[in-house]
Amino acid sequence: MSSKQVNQIHNSINRVVHEPVRLAILKILTSAKEVDFNFLLTTLGLTKGNLATHISKLEMAGFIEVKKEFRGKIPHTSYRITRTGRHQFQKYWKNMKALAPE
Amino acid sequence: MSSKQVNQIHNSINRVVHEPVRLAILKILTSAKEVDFNFLLTTLGLTKGNLATHISKLEMAGFIEVKKEFRGKIPHTSYRITRTGRHQFQKYWKNMKALAPE
DNA sequence: ATAATTGGTTTGTATTAAAAACTGGTTTTT
DNA sequence: AAAAACCAGTTTTTAATACAAACCAATTAT
Numbered sequence: 001m002s003s004k005q006v007n008q009i010h011n012s013i014n015r016v017v018h019e020p021v022r023l024a025i026l027k028i029l030t031s032a033k034e035v036d037f038n039f040l041l042t043t044l045g046l047t048k049g050n051l052a053t054h055i056s057k058l059e060m061a062g063f064i065e066v067k068k069e070f071r072g073k074i075p076h077t078s079y080r081i082t083r084t085g086r087h088q089f090q091k092y093w094k095n096m097k098a099l100a101p102e
Numbered sequence: 103m104s105s106k107q108v109n110q111i112h113n114s115i116n117r118v119v120h121e122p123v124r125l126a127i128l129k130i131l132t133s134a135k136e137v138d139f140n141f142l143l144t145t146l147g148l149t150k151g152n153l154a155t156h157i158s159k160l161e162m163a164g165f166i167e168v169k170k171e172f173r174g175k176i177p178h179t180s181y182r183i184t185r186t187g188r189h190q191f192q193k194y195w196k197n198m199k200a201l202a203p204e
Numbered sequence: 205a206t207a208a209t210t211g212g213t214t215t216g217t218a219t220t221a222a223a224a225a226c227t228g229g230t231t232t233t234t
Numbered sequence: 235a236a237a238a239a240c241c242a243g244t245t246t247t248t249a250a251t252a253c254a255a256a257c258c259a260a261t262t263a264t
Contacts, residue, residue, distance in 0.1 A: 007126070007130075007145045007146065008147045009122075009126055010122035010123045010125065010126045010146065011122075011147075013122040018120075018122070019220095019221080020111075020112035020113075020115040020120070020201070021112045021221085021222095023112065023201040024109070024111055024112045024201060027201050027202075027203070028109075030203060037242070037243070038241095038242080041242095043109045044109065044110060044112065045110045045113075046222085047222070047223055047224085048223095048242075048243060048244085049222070049224070049225085049243090049244080049245080049246090050221070050222050050223065051243090052243065052244060052245090053220085053221075053222080053244095053245095054221085056244095057220095073229085073230065073231095074229090074230075074241070074242075075228095075229085075242060075243075076242080077242075077243075089203060090203060093202050093203060096198075099122070099125040099126060099129050100129075100195050101129070101192060101195060121251095121252080123252085123253095139211065139212070140210085140211080143211095148253085149253070149254055149255080150211075150212060150213085150254095151212090151214080151215090151253070151254060151255070151256090152252070152253050152254065154212070154213065154214090155213095155251085155252075155253080156252085159251095175260080175261070176210070176211075176260085176261070177210090177211060177212075177260085178211080179211075179212075
């Protein structure tokens with residue numbers, strides 16, 4: 001008779017959310033209704049390529065919405081968190097707390 | 103005049119601690135005084151190789167202490183958290199909270 | 205004797221975070 | 235009017251690493 005694994009909390013941690021840069025992005029997006037590429041770039045102090053890849057991951061996971069428009073002649077990209085994103089962010093923290101001290 | 107980056111919390115996140123499996127190990131080690139390889143193996147449901155590499159990382163970072171002994175003729179390895187480990191675990195969570203909702 | 209188990213370590217692979225290089229334009233300088 | 239510099243990103247490359255598979259050495263069971 002084999003016994004079951006009961007304490008595998010680490011498996012409940014969503015890797016898309018878990019990455020620190022993406023956590024920071026999601027945190028920002030939960031309090032601002034909308035932010036743009038350059039705001040994130042300067043606020044987080046990332047390279048453009050790095051930011052772009054993190055953004056893609058969040059978009060592909062359905063956690064953020066991307067809006068592309070022209071401001072005059074210049075392209076402008078901005079982001080919002082989706083309902084799913086907000087939900088998963090909450091859920092992530094709920095799971096993480098099981099790994100916190102106390 | 104260039105402005106400074108103020109919101110780079112993600113850089114404060116210690117990657118050695120941040121990995122979910124290692125978080126789980128550290129969590130366990132903060133409440134038990136000492137645990138052994140097999141306890142972690144079955145509790146966490148990992149492969150031996152995977153556990154061994156996580157253990158190494160924690161040891162190299164000075165976060166855990168490894169004790170190797172013979173129990174009769176059988177080798178036995180057990181682990182404790184170090185003062186540094188405990189401290190870094192606390193610090194990690196302090197930093198992480200800056201990325202949490204609310 | 206041989207097979208299975210224990211207690212690990214070493215090696216290989218696939219993913220991915222991060223930076224560099226590139227693209228398609230626009231604005232500024234000369 | 236060209237060229238240089240800049241803007242707003244995307245695509246490509248690289249280096250690190252989580253994870254599993256394979257291995258190893260000794261012990262216990264058949």
